[in-house]
Amino acid sequence: MVTLTSYLILSAAMFIIGATGVLVRRNAIIVFMSIELMLNSVNLTLVAFSAFLGDSTGQALVFFVMTVAAAEAAVGLAIVIALFRRKQTVNLDEINILKW
Amino acid sequence: MTLESILFIVFAAVGLASALLLVTRRNPIISALYLILNFFALAGLYLTLHAQFIAVIQILVYAGAIMVLFVFVIMLLNLRDERSLREGLSWKKVFAAGVSFGLLMEVIYILMTSASGMTELLPAKATEIGTVEAIGSRLFTRFLFPFEVTSVLLTAAIVGAILLAKKKLD
Numbered sequence A: 001m002v003t004l005t006s007y008l009i010l011s012a013a014m015f016i017i018g019a020t021g022v023l024v025r026r027n028a029i030i031v032f033m034s035i036e037l038m039l040n041s042v043n044l045t046l047v048a049f050s051a052f053l054g055d056s057t058g059q060a061l062v063f064f065v066m067t068v069a070a071a072e073a074a075v076g077l078a079i080v081i082a083l084f085r086r087k088q089t090v091n092l093d094e095i096n097i098l099k100w
Numbered sequence B: 001m002t003l004e005s006i007l008f009i010v011f012a013a014v015g016l017a018s019a020l021l022l023v024t025r026r027n028p029i030i031s032a033l034y035l036i037l038n039f040f041a042l043a044g045l046y047l048t049l050h051a052q053f054i055a056v057i058q059i060l061v062y063a064g065a066i067m068v069l070f071v072f073v074i075m076l077l078n079l080r081d082e083r084s085l086r087e088g089l090s091w092k093k094v095f096a097a098g099v100s101f102g103l104l105m106e107v108i109y110i111l112m113t114s115a116s117g118m119t120e121l122l123p124a125k126a127t128e129i130g131t132v133e134a135i136g137s138r139l140f141t142r143f144l145f146p147f148e149v150t151s152v153l154l155t156a157a158i159v160g161a162i163l164l165a166k167k168k169l170d
Helices: A004-024 A028-053 A057-087 B003-024 B028-048 B052-077 B091-113 B123-129 B132-141 B144-165
Strands: none
Touching: A004 A028, A004 B003, A004 B028, A004 B091, A028 A057, A028 B003, A028 B028, A028 B052, A028 B123, A057 B052, A057 B132, A057 B144, B003 B028, B028 B052, B052 B132, B123 B132, B132 B144
């Protein structure tokens, strides 16, 4: 029997894997992919609640999350390209010009 | 064991395995391919929840559009020397992984101990709300203003991305 809790635990596990990726990896592109993973796990939570509560609001919210994710990916990757052109690296430890 | 449970376990296993491989692989292109696999597993999970529209959009928008962007940028950057990005294991990373694992245990503990009153998925009702019609009517009535703001956000993102990636800023 698949319950709401099993979907929520799966989604939490995927979110934590994504968060670990953001904290541990230093390659900017992989950090971006980990952020996409976290957004997707939140989408799974929204769809699970929507299905179990019988309300389509959650699925409408997923639509907005996807739009924001697409905009974030486009702008983020443009930033990565601009940084790479300037510093010849995508290593986040070497990108520290805003560090005080 | 019902078909529903088997499908959930298969998709959950594929999703978790591909997520773990995504954050552990060194080559970004392999990570991108595992992320695509993860998106397909998620689309399958949405189908087990009777959310057909979201499942199709997941594949079209994420696996189709966003991942093409990622793969294209990886190709464009052309990181010649993969070794220059070698990431060692430091105490900071071990600490970060430990904190995340602790957070996961906390969330699971909270989810397991809190009594949830809605554990029954009603397939007829779920199928009804997962259709394009139901989501569309919700988007164009209650969420009409956010929906319109979304278009402004996308325009801003397009302009911003072009401006940032342009070679010279005049």
